[in-house]
Amino acid sequence: MSPTEESEGVVLAARKLGYHPPSAPKPLLTDVSIDLRAGQCGLVTGISGSGKTTLLRVLSGLAPGGGETGQVCVDGKMADTAARRRAVGVVFQQPSRHFVADTLVAEFTYAWPPADKEPREVRLRRAAEVQGCLALLGLASLPLDAKLDTLSGGQQRRVAIAAQLARQPHALLLDEPFAGLDWRSRQGLLPLLRAAARDTNRAVLIVSHDNEELRAVADAEWRMDVGGTCERIL
Ligand SMILES: Nc1ncnc2c1ncn2[C@@H]1O[C@H](COP(=O)(O)OP(=O)(O)OP(=O)(O)O)[C@@H](O)[C@H]1O
Numbered sequence: 001m002s003p004t005e006e007s008e009g010v011v012l013a014a015r016k017l018g019y020h021p022p023s024a025p026k027p028l029l030t031d032v033s034i035d036l037r038a039g040q041c042g043l044v045t046g047i048s049g050s051g052k053t054t055l056l057r058v059l060s061g062l063a064p065g066g067g068e069t070g071q072v073c074v075d076g077k078m079a080d081t082a083a084r085r086r087a088v089g090v091v092f093q094q095p096s097r098h099f100v101a102d103t104l105v106a107e108f109t110y111a112w113p114p115a116d117k118e119p120r121e122v123r124l125r126r127a128a129e130v131q132g133c134l135a136l137l138g139l140a141s142l143p144l145d146a147k148l149d150t151l152s153g154g155q156q157r158r159v160a161i162a163a164q165l166a167r168q169p170h171a172l173l174l175d176e177p178f179a180g181l182d183w184r185s186r187q188g189l190l191p192l193l194r195a196a197a198r199d200t201n202r203a204v205l206i207v208s209h210d211n212e213e214l215r216a217v218a219d220a221e222w223r224m225d226v227g228g229t230c231e232r233i234l
Pocket residue numbers: 021023024025028046047048049050051052053054055064209
């Protein structure tokens with residue numbers, strides 16, 4: 001395969017990515033290369049402290065500035081931090097901390113323009129997209145005025161994933177999506193993670209210290225080592 005064919009269809013790529021913020025004595029990432037195509041689900045595993053969350057922060061453009069080497073590409077083009085913030089959605093380990101509203105409907109609509117400031121058909125399309133994301137995550141039966149702090153941990157995580165998908169990112173990054181969930185919730189979430197990639201044709205990247213259950217949905221897997229290097233193992 002030529003380099004062009006190789007990178008065709010790649011939604012999210014890190015190429016020899018390094019990251020050394022001024023606050024750290026040593027680089028947190030030194031040599032990370034990964035790539036994911038549309039519809040693919042990738043898994044990055046590694047022990048605690050190996051730099052998995054840092055990798056998601058850098059890929060999503062949310063890492064404190066400076067100290068970056070290598071490249072991040074979205075849809076085959078080099079993406080600066082602003083482009084990454086637009087194109088990449090991320091759900092961190094404790095998603096409820098990142099909710100911006102108190103009810104389900106407010107969480108999905110807080111950034112919408114006022115109803116009298118956009119055409120009705122645009123608003124209806126927007127609402128249909130949100131319904132689609134809620135349905136994809138198995139949340140269609142939740143009342144729209146449900147208080148987010150009354151939902152279970154598993155429901156909150158699914159709301160956070162649906163809210164990110166509703167932003168229509170090209171890639172979705174998930175940090176320890178099973179954290180704090182019991183076996184039943186984990187088993188329920190697994191096919192939804194796969195659907196979030198395949199049914200929406202996005203690239204989904206999951207980081208976790210544990211690959212046992214998540215490997216079932218992974219099309220590719222990388223292992224990170226302390227020092228921020230990364231090796232493809234699947
Ligand atoms: N801005 C920063 N400045 C200095 N050190 C940092 C910074 N961010 C993270 N670190 C350190 O970098 C290392 C990697 O952290 P990171 O959270 O990325 O690891 P992780 O693999 O996600 O760990 P865990 O599985 O426990 O969540 C840790 O030792 C952490 O303390």
